[in-house]
Amino acid sequence: MENHLNEKPILRFEAKNGFHATNASSKLMSRIRGKNTVSEVRLRKILWGLGLRFRKNDTRLPGAPDIVLPKYQLVIFIDGEFWHGHNWEAKRKKIKSNANFWIPKIEKNMQRDMLNNRLLAASGWHVMRFWDHEVKKELPSCLRAILNYIEEFDKFP
Numbered sequence: 382m383e384n385h386l387n388e389k390p391i392l393r394f395e396a397k398n399g400f401h402a403t404n405a406s407s408k409l410m411s412r413i414r415g416k417n418t419v420s421e422v423r424l425r426k427i428l429w430g431l432g433l434r435f436r437k438n439d440t441r442l443p444g445a446p447d448i449v450l451p452k453y454q455l456v457i458f459i460d461g462e463f464w465h466g467h468n469w470e471a472k473r474k475k476i477k478s479n480a481n482f483w484i485p486k487i488e489k490n491m492q493r494d495m496l497n498n499r500l501l502a503a504s505g506w507h508v509m510r511f512w513d514h515e516v517k518k519e520l521p522s523c524l525r526a527i528l529n530y531i532e533e534f535d536k537f538p
Contacts, residue, residue, distance in 0.1 A: 416437075418459065418461070418513065420459050420511075421459050423517075424459065424511075424520070425437070428527070433450060433531075434452070435448050442456060442504075443497040443501055444456075453507070453530070454506050454507055455507050455527070455531070456501055456506050456509070457509045457527065459511050459512075460512055462512055464487065465490055465512075466487050509526065509527065
């Protein structure tokens with residue numbers, strides 16, 4: 382696979398590479414979901430209730446967006462704060478445990494997000510990204526942004 386991100390490979394999280402996790406942290410990490418998070422399900426239920434039809438995690442598109450509304454050429458990602466680098470400059474300095482693994486991994490995720498945004502936009506998609514905490518705490522404003530876009534799309538298809 383061609384490396385579009387131009388970065389060094391990230392070492393696997395293994396003891397032989399110098400990374401260690403306690404049983405407690407390992408158990409905690411195993412419970413983190415990549416798909417169908419509480420925020421994703423909550424937003425999807427509301428969109429469905431409004432009569433909007435979508436696809437979930439469409440792997441045919443770059444980044445496999447969490448929600449795809451083909452009729453409106455709209456893709457929506459709901460990004461976890463840790464994994465996608467929310468407030469990264471401040472948080473980066475606070476990572477102490479296995480920093481040699483986590484910092485490059487999160488930065489690679491951030492680079493991949495930017496690349497996927499560019500690829501989607503170049504293919505005619507409108508990309509919306511919300512932080513997980515935004516969907517949890519500010520759901521009406523997230524919905525307003527989506528519905529405003531759809532309203533404008535309907536005016537000028």
